[in-house]
Amino acid sequence: GSLRSAQLLFQKSRENAFPAKMVEESVELFSVQEALEQKTGRENAFVNLSLTETIHSVVALAALPPEELNRSRSGGEALTPEWCHNEAAQIAKRFGVSDKRLWRIRIKAMGASNQWEQLRRLAGTRTRPPVGYAPFAEAAILGKRPTEEIFAYTEKVQDLEKRFDLCAKAGASGVNGGWSRALDVAAALKDLRRLHLVRLNCGDPALIARIDELQSRLPM
Template sequence: MHLHCLCYTSPVWLSTEIDGIRIISGRTLDFFQRLPDEVFNVFDLLSSTPGAKLYSAYMDYKYENQMSEMLLNQLKSSRSTNGLEEAVKECISAASNEHDPSIQKILLKAALFGRAFLCVNLNNPKNSIRPTVSLINDLCTNVIRDLRLINNLQHINISMPITYKQFELIGSRILIDRLLRRNLHEFATSVTKLLRMPPEEGENRILVQWAVQELVDDEARLIAKQDELEKKLYNVQLKGLSLVDTLEILLINFEKDADTLRKDFNVNDKRYWWIKIQAYAKKNAWTQLLEFGKKPTSPIGYEPFVDVCIRSQKLDEARRFADRSIYSSKLDDERLPFIFAKVQMVDEAINSAIKLKSIEALNFIEAKCHLSEVNLTKIRQSRDKIQDYDDNPLKNVFKIFNRGNRADE
């Protein structure tokens, strides 16, 4: 009898499984089990089981040995009507009980080799009797899929070694739960796709937990950052505030720290500009807002500047940004009539609305501005002309012609 001795330099833990025992040390994880009968019956040199014969037939075929045909004939002509079918099942079962991927591959190839002859009678091609292969096909597909998953679980990035029997026992749902507890959301999603799990049990559930975990992680990072800033900046209370509120406080007197926090949390330009102008407006920092508004381009246009000024009843400040919107941001091109109307620049609003041929803008001006009879008449006449133009069937022809001219330019 051959004895194998294992030596460990640190304490070990033993964990029983349905098909073996795990030995866990500080550095290694070993798994011991009794050699499964399915594997023994296929590889035993003296074995005469259908699985052993099919495995030998495949190996002979692989090395171009004529014994392969003789072994296949024995399987087909055996007294058992399902000799070859049993052989295929035994090879598949042996592969599922094997832990080495290279041996799994050989056994599965042997099974697929036998499956190819299930519908062929080697002794009498005209025989109409055909064994049922649909169940074998499904079995092959499922085992190959599951073994691919189990082998991937053993990868160092996942480190969740389980056997085929253990996977059958826990099922796909518990496996997904274990992956989620390790924050392996992306891998868990690929598992649900491989196993074709229903969305409500698989992908949807993962996405919800993934989102929750991301929020928790971001909140933890924010609390740590707030604690760091409170130690650095005296008389500033930040804990318990949201990211937006924290940025608004820092933007008034600690703008460099606000910029650093913004980069740490990947706040994009548009959102940061919104936060910044709202922070200045809340603190009545109109000088800082004006200086900030002098930057060459705004990713959100200048209408938000106008809106925060109007909400604070700073009409003169709002008009400054309305003037800047004429030449500083292309984002405001179609919003110019609305911007001018908000700050009661009536003539500019009407002229820009007529230029854009916008009935919506004219209606907005009429509703929001204090108009004289002259301006009111001008709006109504312009609106009628635009409506007549829209009702003209030749309008689309002119549009196509204009597009063609622009393309040529």
């Protein structure tokens, strides 16, 4: 095909080593995507996606009930959610995707496909995930999850500046208690700029009164 022709053309010149590598990876990814479509019985579901989108789509398949996951397939061993996650990990390894990048893709894909119970389990599989807990909190905020679920993740974020950003994001997304928690973090940081940001955006007279009192006690 045209990709294979381009690959051979690029390989003729040592000056084109980088584009040749890119074309080679495109050919390999296309082959992987075709194999995925055969395995899953999903025509045009993977071809032309980027590597990140391909891994994301395979992880998202794990959200489907078994009968839906296997509906379009003919023969072969039945697909399972475990198969989807293992396949995504194998693709990532094949293309040299780092552990951290794979975790971020998985977390986003699981959030986007409502695999919330599995996401909670993933967060608890290690003492601390390699990407930390911020991506879990972001997925939960984006997915409009219950308040306690969102803040279970934000409370595990050790970096207070990051935790502030997440709580403020939750507040801006209408999560009950988001601005209050953002205020607590800003107060712990003794950060006037962040206190001012909460004051401007919270729309809560009680919080505004608290901020005014805090600001009067903090050095300008």
